[in-house]
Amino acid sequence: MAQNSMGGGPPHGPITSFVQDVPPPGGYAPVNYKRNIPKGGVSSVAMAAGMGCLFGYGMWKVIMFNRQRREWRREELDIRMSIMPFLSAEADVQCDFLKKKWLAQEAELMKNEHGWEVGSSSYKTTVMPPMEIKGLGPMFPRI
Numbered sequence: 001m002a003q004n005s006m007g008g009g010p011p012h013g014p015i016t017s018f019v020q021d022v023p024p025p026g027g028y029a030p031v032n033y034k035r036n037i038p039k040g041g042v043s044s045v046a047m048a049a050g051m052g053c054l055f056g057y058g059m060w061k062v063i064m065f066n067r068q069r070r071e072w073r074r075e076e077l078d079i080r081m082s083i084m085p086f087l088s089a090e091a092d093v094q095c096d097f098l099k100k101k102w103l104a105q106e107a108e109l110m111k112n113e114h115g116w117e118v119g120s121s122s123y124k125t126t127v128m129p130p131m132e133i134k135g136l137g138p139m140f141p142r143i
Contacts, residue, residue: 042050103119110116 107118110118
């Protein structure tokens with residue numbers, strides 16, 4: 001076994017011939033190194049016009065929906081106004097019922113007190129308004 005001249009490594013045989021790496025016949029194909037950006041497309045004026053049309057359409061839809069919502073609100077208020085007399089009458093009946101019930105309780109509680117008038121104000125002034133039942137308005141409406 002023969003060693004190379006440095007004293008280590010695999011042995012080398014005699015170098016007889018080598019193959020040169022050369023281009024193929026006709027040469028290599030050219031390398032495409034340029035940017036491939038399309039030349040056409042939508043112009044900025046057309047894009048601005050499209051965005052303007054889209055914005056206009058969106059605003060038109062908002063305006064139409066606001067009109068529709070305003071109409072719905074008007075209808076709802078009309079319905080409420082049409083049933084208001086019935087609700088008011090019902091509240092008046094309930095107020096009268098509660099007033100009679102309250103006066104009966106007061107008469108029962110104060111039956112042993114001499115000089116007590118059922119239904120009279122315990123306050124000696126008319127400045128204080130009557131008490132209210134939550135959601136029904138004044139307990140004793142002034143006429």
